[in-house]
Amino acid sequence: MPIAFETKPGIVAYLTAGDPDLATTRDIALAAIDNGADVIELGVPFSDPLADGPVIQRASERAVARGTRLTDVLGIAAELRKARPACGLVLFSYLNPVVRMGMKEFCTKAAEVGADGVLLTDMIVEEAGEYLAEMSANELAPVFLAAPTSPDARLKAIGENSKGFVYAISRVGITGTRDTVASDAPGLVERLRKFTTLPIAVGFGISNAAHVKAVGEFADAAVIGSALVALIEKTGPTDAATAVGSFIAGLRGR
Numbered sequence: 529m530p531i532a533f534e535t536k537p538g539i540v541a542y543l544t545a546g547d548p549d550l551a552t553t554r555d556i557a558l559a560a561i562d563n564g565a566d567v568i569e570l571g572v573p574f575s576d577p578l579a580d581g582p583v584i585q586r587a588s589e590r591a592v593a594r595g596t597r598l599t600d601v602l603g604i605a606a607e608l609r610k611a612r613p614a615c616g617l618v619l620f621s622y623l624n625p626v627v628r629m630g631m632k633e634f635c636t637k638a639a640e641v642g643a644d645g646v647l648l649t650d651m652i653v654e655e656a657g658e659y660l661a662e663m664s665a666n667e668l669a670p671v672f673l674a675a676p677t678s679p680d681a682r683l684k685a686i687g688e689n690s691k692g693f694v695y696a697i698s699r700v701g702i703t704g705t706r707d708t709v710a711s712d713a714p715g716l717v718e719r720l721r722k723f724t725t726l727p728i729a730v731g732f733g734i735s736n737a738a739h740v741k742a743v744g745e746f747a748d749a750a751v752i753g754s755a756l757v758a759l760i761e762k763t764g765p766t767d768a769a770t771a772v773g774s775f776i777a778g779l780r781g782r
């Protein structure tokens with residue numbers, strides 16, 4: 529299934545799988561989709577989430593402590609795909625759990641469960657040979673991260689090797705909610721446009737409806753992570769799906 533953003537800006541919802549538990553993650557993802565998220569970025573919890581701020585770090589810790597494994601996340605992905613055949617589904621992981629499973633096995637399984645794409649945080653495009661070959665063999669979209677500090681040569685490689693969309697990191701640093709959309713973001717998106725015709729999603733610090741609207745002025749989609757994960761942490765398992773559903777509807781101005 530190709531990844532498509534039906535409305536502008538599209539919404540990509542990041543969730544840490546297994547926080548508070550796998551069944552709740554599935555229900556939260558369904559609520560997000562039904563209230564306007566175009567793509568679910570389903571995060572594999574990892575013990576050393578280097579690029580993450582405190583909110584996602586805590587979520588990862590809780591999920592790892594519950595024993596959530598990569599295979600469990602693949603299981604939830606399969607359930608999501610069955611329940612919502614047309615939703616965009618991207619598996620998000622640090623490289624380590626994937627390497628432990630084996631790149632080939634991971635890519636085969638990702639395709640089997642019905643994922644559209646994969647985002648490996650710490651996979652750099654210059655070293656992605658085997659990954660890209662396996663992604664292509666399994667007809668999966670590799671999504672690469674571009675940062676304000678990436679030189680043009682790297683943006684070119686990212687543009688040429690990504691499928692589905694390109695992820696523009698709005699600021700240097702770690703994930704986490706912020707008060708404003710980073711001033712670096714429009715410039716990065718403009719630079720990226722020279723190298724790709726794919727949709728460009730902006731993430732890191734996008735926390736509310738005003739931010740989403742602001743991103744819509746210069747990019748194709750907004751990624752929301754920490755704001756959702758914090759809401760889930762605050763709400764607790766019973767009401768998390770409803771709360772996330774309303775939050776996403778609010779981002780859409782519904």
Ligand SMILES: O=P(O)(O)OCC(O)[C@@H](O)c1c[nH]c2ccccc12
Nearest residue numbers: 542579703704731732733752753754
């Ligand atoms: O949490 P934020 O600031 O909304 O940022 C996006 C996000 O959570 C998700 O895309 C993400 C979670 N962990 C990451 C690590 C690297 C890059 C991206 C991510």
